[in-house]
Amino acid sequence: xxxxxxxRLSRTDIITILKESQIVEVKENDLKNPNPDFVSDLxxxxxxxxxxxxxxxxxxxxxxxxxxxxxxxxxxxxxxxMNLYSRIKGVVASLDxxxxxxxxxxxxxxxxxxxxxxxxxxxxxxxxxAKMTKISQLIAEIAGYNEAREKELxxxxxxxxxVKELQQSIAGLNGRIALRRLW
Numbered sequence: 127x128x129x130x131x132x133x134r135l136s137r138t139d140i141i142t143i144l145k146e147s148q149i150v151e152v153k154e155n156d157l158k159n160p161n162p163d164f165v166s167d168l169x170x171x172x173x174x175x176x177x178x179x180x181x182x183x184x185x186x187x188x189x190x191x192x193x194x195x196x197x198x199x200x201x202x203x204x205x206x207x208m209n210l211y212s213r214i215k216g217v218v219a220s221l222d223x224x225x226x227x228x229x230x231x232x233x234x235x236x237x238x239x240x241x242x243x244x245x246x247x248x249x250x251x252x253x254x255x256a257k258m259t260k261i262s263q264l265i266a267e268i269a270g271y272n273e274a275r276e277k278e279l280x281x282x283x284x285x286x287x288x289v290k291e292l293q294q295s296i297a298g299l300n301g302r303i304a305l306r307r308l309w
Contacts, residue, residue, distance in 0.1 A: 135245040143248050144168075147255075149175045157244075160235040166207070169214050169232070172247050176254075179213060207232060218243060221250050 135143070137157050145151050150171045156164050173179035211229050218227040223246050231239055 133245075133249065134242065135248060137241065140241065140244055140248060143252070147175065147251065157241055158237055160237055160240045162233055162235065165232060165235040165240055166210060168244065170210060172244070172251075173210075173213055173217065175251065176217065176247070178217060214243075217247065221246055
C-alpha cells in the first residue's frame with residue numbers, strides 16, 4: 127500500500143492549492159489569524175471536496191437527536207459543531223496524522239495547528255488526486271484493450287472453428303489409418 131508524506135506546506139502553497147482545486151479562496155491573513163467561522167467553513171469545504179460530507183448535509187442536524195434535548199433550539203449550533211468536529215477528527219485520524227485534532231482547533235483555532243491540519247488534509251488531497259489520475263489512465267488503457275479484444279473476437283472465433291474442423295478431420299483420418307492397419 128502506498129503512503130503519502132506529511133511535508134508541511136507553506137501558507138502560499140496552501141492558498142494556491144485551495145484556489146487551484148477550487149475548494150475556496152483564502153487570504154494569507156485568514157491563515158495567520160484564523161477565526162472559528164473561517165476554520166469551520168474551510169474544514170467543511172475540505173470535507174465536501176474529499177466527498178466525506180455532501181453539500182446537502184452541510185449544517186443539517188438530525189431532528190430525532192435534537193428531540194432528545196430539553197431546549198433543542200439552543201443546541202442546534204453546538205450539534206453542528208460537534209458533527210463537524212467528529213468528521214474532521216475521523217479524517218485526520220484516518221490519515222495517521224502525528225497530531226491529534228481536538229475541539230479547541232475549531233472553537234479557538236491556533237494558526238500553526240490550523241496550517242498543520244490543513245496541510246495534512248491537502249497533502250492527502252494531492253495524493254488522492256494523483257492516484258485517481260493514475261487509475262483513470264489505467265481504466266482508459268483497459269478500455270482500449272477491451273476494444274481491441276472485441277475487434278479481434280470474430281477472427282478468434284473463425285480460427286477456433288477452423289481448428290475444430292481440422293481436429294475432426296484428423297480424427298477421421300486417424301480412424302481410416304487404424305482401419306487400414308487392421309486389414
